[in-house]
Amino acid sequence: MAAEITTDRIRNIVLAGHGGSGKTTLAEAMLFAAGETTRLGSVPDGTTLSDYHQDEIDRGISINLATLHVNWKGFKLNILDTPGYPDFIGETKSAVRVADTMVMTVDASTGVGFGADSAWEFAEEAGIPVLFVLTKVGVEQAHIEESLQYLREHFSRDVVPLEYPVYENKNLVAMVNVLSMQCMTFAEDGTGTHSDSSEIPAAVLDRCTELRSALVETLAESDETLMGNYFDNGTLSDDEIRRGLRTAVLARRIFPLFAASSTKNVGITPLMDFITDYCPGPADMPMPIAAGPHGEMLTLDPNSHDTALFVFKTVSEPHVGELSFFRVYSGRANSGMELINTANGRAERMNQIFVMNGKNRKDTTVLNFGDIGAVVKLKNTHTNNTLATKGHQVSLPTIWYPAPIADAAIILKGKGDDTKVSEGLHTLHEEDPTFNVYQDPESHQTVVSGLGELHLEVIMKRLQAKYGVEVEMKAPRIPYRETIKGSTSTSYRHRKQTGGSGQFGEVHFHIEPWEENRPLPGQFQKRGEELDDLTWGGKFHFVNSIVGGTIEARFVPAVKKGIVETLQRGAFAGYPMTNVRVILYDGKMHPVDSNENAFKTAARMCFKQGVKDCRPQLMEPIWNIEVTAPMEAMGDIMSDLSSRRGRILGMDSKGTAQVIKAQIPLAELYGYAARLRGMTQGRGSYTRAFSHYEEVPKEIESKIVATADLEEVEE
Numbered sequence: 198m199a200a201e202i203t204t205d206r207i208r209n210i211v212l213a214g215h216g217g218s219g220k221t222t223l224a225e226a227m228l229f230a231a232g233e234t235t236r237l238g239s240v241p242d243g244t245t246l247s248d249y250h251q252d253e254i255d256r257g258i259s260i261n262l263a264t265l266h267v268n269w270k271g272f273k274l275n276i277l278d279t280p281g282y283p284d285f286i287g288e289t290k291s292a293v294r295v296a297d298t299m300v301m302t303v304d305a306s307t308g309v310g311f312g313a314d315s316a317w318e319f320a321e322e323a324g325i326p327v328l329f330v331l332t333k334v335g336v337e338q339a340h341i342e343e344s345l346q347y348l349r350e351h352f353s354r355d356v357v358p359l360e361y362p363v364y365e366n367k368n369l370v371a372m373v374n375v376l377s378m379q380c381m382t383f384a385e386d387g388t389g390t391h392s393d394s395s396e397i398p399a400a401v402l403d404r405c406t407e408l409r410s411a412l413v414e415t416l417a418e419s420d421e422t423l424m425g426n427y428f429d430n431g432t433l434s435d436d437e438i439r440r441g442l443r444t445a446v447l448a449r450r451i452f453p454l455f456a457a458s459s460t461k462n463v464g465i466t467p468l469m470d471f472i473t474d475y476c477p478g479p480a481d482m483p484m485p486i487a488a489g490p491h492g493e494m495l496t497l498d499p500n501s502h503d504t505a506l507f508v509f510k511t512v513s514e515p516h517v518g519e520l521s522f523f524r525v526y527s528g529r530a531n532s533g534m535e536l537i538n539t540a541n542g543r544a545e546r547m548n549q550i551f552v553m554n555g556k557n558r559k560d561t562t563v564l565n566f567g568d569i570g571a572v573v574k575l576k577n578t579h580t581n582n583t584l585a586t587k588g589h590q591v592s593l594p595t596i597w598y599p600a601p602i603a604d605a606a607i608i609l610k611g612k613g614d615d616t617k618v619s620e621g622l623h624t625l626h627e628e629d630p631t632f633n634v635y636q637d638p639e640s641h642q643t644v645v646s647g648l649g650e651l652h653l654e655v656i657m658k659r660l661q662a663k664y665g666v667e668v669e670m671k672a673p674r675i676p677y678r679e680t681i682k683g684s685t686s687t688s689y690r691h692r693k694q695t696g697g698s699g700q701f702g703e704v705h706f707h708i709e710p711w712e713e714n715r716p717l718p719g720q721f722q723k724r725g726e727e728l729d730d731l732t733w734g735g736k737f738h739f740v741n742s743i744v745g746g747t748i749e750a751r752f753v754p755a756v757k758k759g760i761v762e763t764l765q766r767g768a769f770a771g772y773p774m775t776n777v778r779v780i781l782y783d784g785k786m787h788p789v790d791s792n793e794n795a796f797k798t799a800a801r802m803c804f805k806q807g808v809k810d811c812r813p814q815l816m817e818p819i820w821n822i823e824v825t826a827p828m829e830a831m832g833d834i835m836s837d838l839s840s841r842r843g844r845i846l847g848m849d850s851k852g853t854a855q856v857i858k859a860q861i862p863l864a865e866l867y868g869y870a871a872r873l874r875g876m877t878q879g880r881g882s883y884t885r886a887f888s889h890y891e892e893v894p895k896e897i898e899s900k901i902v903a904t905a906d907l908e909e910v911e912e
């Protein structure tokens with residue numbers, strides 16, 4: 198790009214909407230119309246600029262957010278094409294953060310019932326205007342009026358059509374520009390050029406006139422001065438409409454609706470005109486509040502010469518290295534400048550800066566306040582970091598990502614390199630903060646988590662492609678807990694004669710459940726007690742009530758240690774045990790053969806033997822979930838939940854969606870995100886949080902106990 202782009206000439210837009218609704222194709226049409234490409238790329242052919250990663254071409258969907266730009270009539274439109282699938286919603290979140298307008302695509306060919314609620318919520322949260330685009334209006338079964346009605350019911354009653362398709366014999370032949378009341382006929386060559394005529398076909402004239410009057414009325418209602426003029430003159434002048442519309446779009450009081458057939462580039466150039474004329478530039482939006490060097494809050498100054506860049510995405514590309522995508526929030530970015538990463542205080546050099554079109558990069562020397570670009574080979578910079586001028590270090594607010602809802606344990610397939618796996622997973626996490634990995638200290642499994650099973654699958658494929666290691670995913674080990682419901686008194690003598698010295702220890706235990714304020718059985722005197730908080734949850738109450746020195750005091754700690762070891766490893770199913778009281782009330786010693794080890798072993802064996810008579814019970818983690826989905830899917834969702842041993846706590850409605858609150862065992866939650874999306878065409882979502890432990894039903898418990906790995910030798 199030759200000329201330097203000034204802030205007032207920048208428009209940052211994010212394309213959002215349901216997967217498959219036509220975002221990538223729309224972006225492709227914009228690029229072709231602006232002369233940025235020499236042919237119109239296609240998603241099915243794998244020839245778009247946005248979906249250039251191999252996994253995207255293979256699956257035919259967008260997985261990564263792509264940064265594109267066009268030069269349109271002297272304006273630079275930065276276009277952030279996002280994936281629509283809930284598994285990759287983190288990418289949408291990142292893109293919304295740096296955009297000033299959202300363009301939400303809505304598939305007119307499938308009629309009502311599309312999703313994209315989360316994108317709408319993100320725009321609401323960010324306070325940015327939303328334009329809707331009805332896509333695929335060229336196909337025969339396009340539902341124009343139904344879609345409009347749905348948008349009004351589902352999102353806002355202030356959705357106003359500014360472009361209206363004209364059909365002849367079910368073929369799309371033109372579009373009416375409702376603002377100018379011109380009928381636009383588009384060139385056949387896919388360039389998006391159109392010739393306009395004031396003659397509007399009779400079939401749509403009344404409807405378009407009606408839509409325009411409604412728009413004028415809405416504008417008048419949203420502004421007091423305009424309201425006055427409207428009453429005086431019965432209408433508004435073109436200039437008043439222009440100013441009123443701009444203000445209303447910015448203030449989110451109006452949500453304009455466009456129509457497009459992207460594969461033919463029909464209807465898109467007027468949308469681009471609208472974006473440059475009516476949508477906010479970076480300086481029209483409120484300046485972000487950042488944290489100063491001492492944590493103080495300050496509003497950035499749009500006229501400041503100090504640079505502040507926010508990194509909203511990083512990706513490592515083969516043959517390129519790590520690319521960091523950023524937006525300039527203050528000052529300007531120059532190639533060669535040195536900045537400080539305010540998250541870690543490290544200096545970074547902006548060796549080369551680029552503007553992007555998917556995988557294509559163009560060198561540039563300067564990006565002004567508000568612009569979006571990329572830089573390669575930063576050393577210590579990740580998503581959510583701010584790079585700022587030394588001495589003027591500010592930190593921009595970070596992007597908050599949705600919490601993971603799917604987990605899997607991973608196992609290396611065949612021979613491979615463990616360190617490569619952990620290095621690879623770590624880097625993939627840095628690139629995609631919605632993907633997490635951790636080592637479960639209890640199960641020793643490597644557990645990955647993300648926004649759905651598809652998300653995890655895609656990341657594992659990426660691990661294989663980039664690091665050459667193949668892994669398998671399976672359900673993570675459930676952190677069951679053992680406990681007891683009954684009590685018993687039991688004893689155990691450990692005696693062993695091996696060659697010279699022997700081993701001898703005998704202990705007598707009373708074992709019972711621990712409960713707050715449960716009294717000690719009357720027959721025992723308390724000589725000493727310890728109430729431990731177990732690291733795996735729950736309590737262990739150890740009571741020493743040895744009378745007459747049958748076991749010397751020096752052996753008592755070893756007895757306790759033997760029990761605690763068994764609690765940790767599990768006494769009947771191989772899971773940690775909680776909430777137990779053991780009263781050591783008798784025992785025997787041998788003058789030569791007794792030692793700490795012997796007592797420890799005796800305690801372990803005695804405890805395990807006793808637990809058998811205490812009605813052992815396995816406990817499982819229960820999670821609270823909140824499922825949001827369209828009404829039509831409720832039947833399937835409910836019956837699926839009950840087959841997963843779920844308990845419905847309540848139902849509510851949220852807009853046109855239904856919200857189910859339920860409790861479900863963690864063991865039944867594996868694969869749930871994918872199942873839910875399958876039942877709802879990707880429109881269902883859920884959140885989860887641990888609630889409590891509950892008894893595992895007997896028939897399930899016996900299966901778990903049967904596979905327990907509990908072999909123990911008497912040392």
Ligand SMILES: Nc1nc2c(ncn2[C@@H]2O[C@H](COP(=O)(O)OP(=O)(O)O)[C@@H](O)[C@H]2O)c(=O)[nH]1
Pocket residue numbers: 214215216217218219220221222223239240241257258259281302332333334335336457458459460461
């Ligand atoms: N006929 C027709 N097909 C379209 C149009 N826009 C997109 N498509 C097709 O719809 C599918 C999904 O489009 P895509 O752009 O990948 O949607 P995205 O997931 O929102 O990016 C692809 O097969 C496109 O070729 C359109 O305007 N007309």
Ligand SMILES: [Mg+2]
Pocket residue numbers: 220221222248258259278279280281
């Ligand atoms: Mg796409």
